[in-house]
Amino acid sequence: MDRIELLGLRGRGRHGVFPRERAEGQTFIVDAALGVDVRAAAVSDDLAATADYGAIAEKIVALVEGEPVNLIETLAERIAAACLADPAVREVQITVHKPDAPISVPFDDVTVTVRRRTEARQEAR
Template structure:
């Protein structure tokens, strides 16, 4: 099992969804990202350049979360995963996209789409 760097609950206002009102008003989305990588080189050298800078990662994830709208959470999750896998050393990533204000027609706390992708 690889080491993990995880960002939980990154939040932004996005306009994702298939319904016109979702695209017009937008809503809150959250993302959790868990990156799998070997952190030993960074730990041994105390060198930030040998790991993933999670502040920079968070800013980039947020830009996707609030950026160009997509219809499906699955598409958004894939875009976020692709961004994470673009970092050197990241072998795999788990992304969970939360849509807590999804209109389901019945009471619910949250809707999520979770994916796991590995470097090929």
């Protein structure tokens, strides 16, 4: 499976369980690895034959900046589902970073990573 990677997508969201997170918001960073067969696109040199990563990036950031959820696990699932809605995307790995998480000890980052593929596409393989 070929991969298209979108690394370091940033958006300001209000996700979290604490009132301060909802009121003030914080930056979330998303890395998305899209499993795509790029052979047809490479031969045809046609965007319609592959995943439009610009459009997918916009959808990801819209989810980050959209409706708040309590957990970044939920956000990661929603992003994965949005990526898999593109017919060219067969599988996806999403990592959501929450570098400003409310943790009382020094840390570099908090991440949640999910790997998903659609059932129909999984059975077809």
